[in-house]
Amino acid sequence: MSDLTELTVAQLRDGFRAGKFSARETADQFIKAVEAGRALNAFIVETPEHAIAAAESADRERASGQVGPLSGIPLGIKDLFCTQGYQTTAASHILEGFTPTYESTVTAKLFAAGAGMLGKLNMDQFAMGSSNETSAFGNVISPWRRKDGGNTPLAPGGSSGGSSAAIAARLVPAATGTDTGGSIRQPAAFTGIAGIKPTYGRCSRWGIVAFASSLDQAGPMARDVRDCALLLEVMSGFDPKDATSLDAPVPNWEASLSSKLAGKRVGIPKEYRVDGMPGEIEALWQQGIAWMKDAGAEIVDVSLPHTKYALPAYYIIAPAEASSNLARYDGVRYGRRDLPEGAGLQDMYAATRAAGFGAEVKRRIMIGTYVLSAGYYDAYYTQAQKVRALIARDFQQAWEHCDLLLTPTAPSAAFALGEKQADPIAMYLNDVFTVPASLAGLPAMSVPAGLDGQGLPLGLQIIGQPLDEQAVLNAGSAIEERAGFVARPEKWW
Amino acid sequence: MSVDSATVRKIASLARIAVSDAEAEAMAPELSKILGLVEQLGEVDTRGVAPLAAVIPNHLRLRDDVVTDGDIRDRVLANAPQAEHGFFAVPKVIE
Numbered sequence: 141m142s143d144l145t146e147l148t149v150a151q152l153r154d155g156f157r158a159g160k161f162s163a164r165e166t167a168d169q170f171i172k173a174v175e176a177g178r179a180l181n182a183f184i185v186e187t188p189e190h191a192i193a194a195a196e197s198a199d200r201e202r203a204s205g206q207v208g209p210l211s212g213i214p215l216g217i218k219d220l221f222c223t224q225g226y227q228t229t230a231a232s233h234i235l236e237g238f239t240p241t242y243e244s245t246v247t248a249k250l251f252a253a254g255a256g257m258l259g260k261l262n263m264d265q266f267a268m269g270s271s272n273e274t275s276a277f278g279n280v281i282s283p284w285r286r287k288d289g290g291n292t293p294l295a296p297g298g299s300s301g302g303s304s305a306a307i308a309a310r311l312v313p314a315a316t317g318t319d320t321g322g323s324i325r326q327p328a329a330f331t332g333i334a335g336i337k338p339t340y341g342r343c344s345r346w347g348i349v350a351f352a353s354s355l356d357q358a359g360p361m362a363r364d365v366r367d368c369a370l371l372l373e374v375m376s377g378f379d380p381k382d383a384t385s386l387d388a389p390v391p392n393w394e395a396s397l398s399s400k401l402a403g404k405r406v407g408i409p410k411e412y413r414v415d416g417m418p419g420e421i422e423a424l425w426q427q428g429i430a431w432m433k434d435a436g437a438e439i440v441d442v443s444l445p446h447t448k449y450a451l452p453a454y455y456i457i458a459p460a461e462a463s464s465n466l467a468r469y470d471g472v473r474y475g476r477r478d479l480p481e482g483a484g485l486q487d488m489y490a491a492t493r494a495a496g497f498g499a500e501v502k503r504r505i506m507i508g509t510y511v512l513s514a515g516y517y518d519a520y521y522t523q524a525q526k527v528r529a530l531i532a533r534d535f536q537q538a539w540e541h542c543d544l545l546l547t548p549t550a551p552s553a554a555f556a557l558g559e560k561q562a563d564p565i566a567m568y569l570n571d572v573f574t575v576p577a578s579l580a581g582l583p584a585m586s587v588p589a590g591l592d593g594q595g596l597p598l599g600l601q602i603i604g605q606p607l608d609e610q611a612v613l614n615a616g617s618a619i620e621e622r623a624g625f626v627a628r629p630e631k632w633w
Numbered sequence: 634m635s636v637d638s639a640t641v642r643k644i645a646s647l648a649r650i651a652v653s654d655a656e657a658e659a660m661a662p663e664l665s666k667i668l669g670l671v672e673q674l675g676e677v678d679t680r681g682v683a684p685l686a687a688v689i690p691n692h693l694r695l696r697d698d699v700v701t702d703g704d705i706r707d708r709v710l711a712n713a714p715q716a717e718h719g720f721f722a723v724p725k726v727i728e
Contacts, residue, residue: 238712239711241708241711339689341689354688380696383694446677456671456674473713474712474713474714484725484726488723488724489649490646491651493651494652497650503664506648510644513647520671520674523674523677526685527679529682529684606689
């Protein structure tokens with residue numbers, strides 16, 4: 141039997157349907173890879189029994205001639221998605237032991253389509269972080285290493301760092317991610333894989349542990365653009381259980397995938413040229429522009445004048461929403477409770493939350509509480525929402541001149557674990573290119589485009605107009621075809 | 634705007650997070666630094682701009698006024714740290 145962990149989701153699906161191998165064989169090989177990859181700490185919980193049950197069901201269905209779109213595909217699921225009967229923690233001690241009695245809409249759709257689950261993937265606690273160092277279950281270690289002979293452990297990006305590491309190390313063929321300010325795109329860029337955050341409202345948020353509800357979006361992460369397209373088709377769709385779910389038809393993104401960009405205008409926003417950006421990233425961006433031209437696109441220079449205010453606006457809006465969303469962790473209904481001797485209800489809340497939340501989560505709840513408190517609300521929160529309107533308007537004005545935007549995904553390649561932990565602001569700056577599209581609710585994806593001098597992956601980001609995931613995926617495909625990115629981490633784990 | 638440790642203790646109390654004096658002391662410069670980052674929004678001219686409420690135009694839907702779930706008491710209580718007689722249990726509130 142050949143090594144099935146080398147195959148993409150589309151290849152696994154097609155090979156399974158053609159009878160080249162069984163779903164059980166696929167599941168067994170990935171389960172072995174997951175076990176062998178424990179040094180990466182990518183999983184909080186392994187669920188081989190779920191993957192096996194789905195595979196056996198897929199094999200029976202194939203015998204009867206009925207297969208689902210994802211039959212025979214085992215996936216990794218970020219631990220932010222509630223999974224019925226399987227612990228869901230958002231990588232926080234406050235939810236340790238929480239076993240949902242219901243299934244999130246996105247995972248329900250994936251499982252109904254035939255997919256199985258290999259495990260719950262580690263992440264930054266409550267999706268707050270860019271390096272996985274805020275997880276209460278230890279940080280994920282990137283499978284990538286610098287080409288300097290050393291073995292400095294690198295960040296897999298975040299918050300979906302378990303997802304990115306597991307895919308890059310071929311422990312899973314693909315995984316779910318969520319993106320609030322860049323949590324799919326930045327880890328994808330750091331690990332040389334693809335990931336797309338769709339238009340806000342495409343994927344139901346029901347059953348996903350909430351961070352900042354006006355920004356949170358689920359999306360797929362995988363080795364290539366085609367896999368992202370076919371997974372996103374299954375994950376998307378109207379859900380009456382999510383008040384912000386979009387009631388729009390889900391296109392056949394995979395079938396319509398095309399790397400020809402004739403007639404498309406690709407905008408290059410001048411404000412994304414930031415101080416201190418490594419020359420390699422600027423060079424890769426120029427290379428991306430050349431690839432877009434080669435694919436038939438017209439390049440236009442555009443301006444998004446409020447770009448520099450996106451990060452500060454985000455660091456008011458996201459913590460404000462988080463402080464409200466995370467008020468639910470009170471030690472009463474689920475999760476952990478700390479009840480000091482003789483404590484009353486208020487003391488129990490304060491003790492539970494002090495012991496259950498990690499430092500970064502507390503920091504963001506505190507910032508959110510402060511900017512929403514009496515006397516500061518208008519100066520901070522209302523002003524941030526106004527600036528957010530200006531950022532969205534910048535994009536609308538850009539769409540008069542172009543159909544897509546091309547930018548780097550992150551201002552650097554993966555950094556070493558611990559390198560930015562001491563300074564929250566340095567960590568926040570990692571999301572400088574991904575946050576604006578989040579604030580405007582736009583579809584955006586990262587595709588692997590090259591390596592830096594240390595041999596680490598770099599990604600390019602494509603931002604599209606609302607609901608035009610097809611154009612984003614097609615541009616991603618054009619880059620993928622031309623970049624010919626085949627680099628992969630050397631197996632040390 | 635910089636916050637002092639008394640302000641940190643006030644915010645922590647509003648957020649129902651217990652902090653020791655030493656923790657409040659350590660958090661004050663961290664929070665001040667983040668507030669320093671966000672403060673530059675003050676320089677943006679937002680006169681006449683309405684705060685953004687929804688990023689993608691959408692409308693709030695009404696559904697039929699019918700029961701859609703229920704009879705799941707045990708599932709609702711399944712993850713409670715303490716559940717008694719079909720209720721969530723908390724420490725005594727009235728002394």
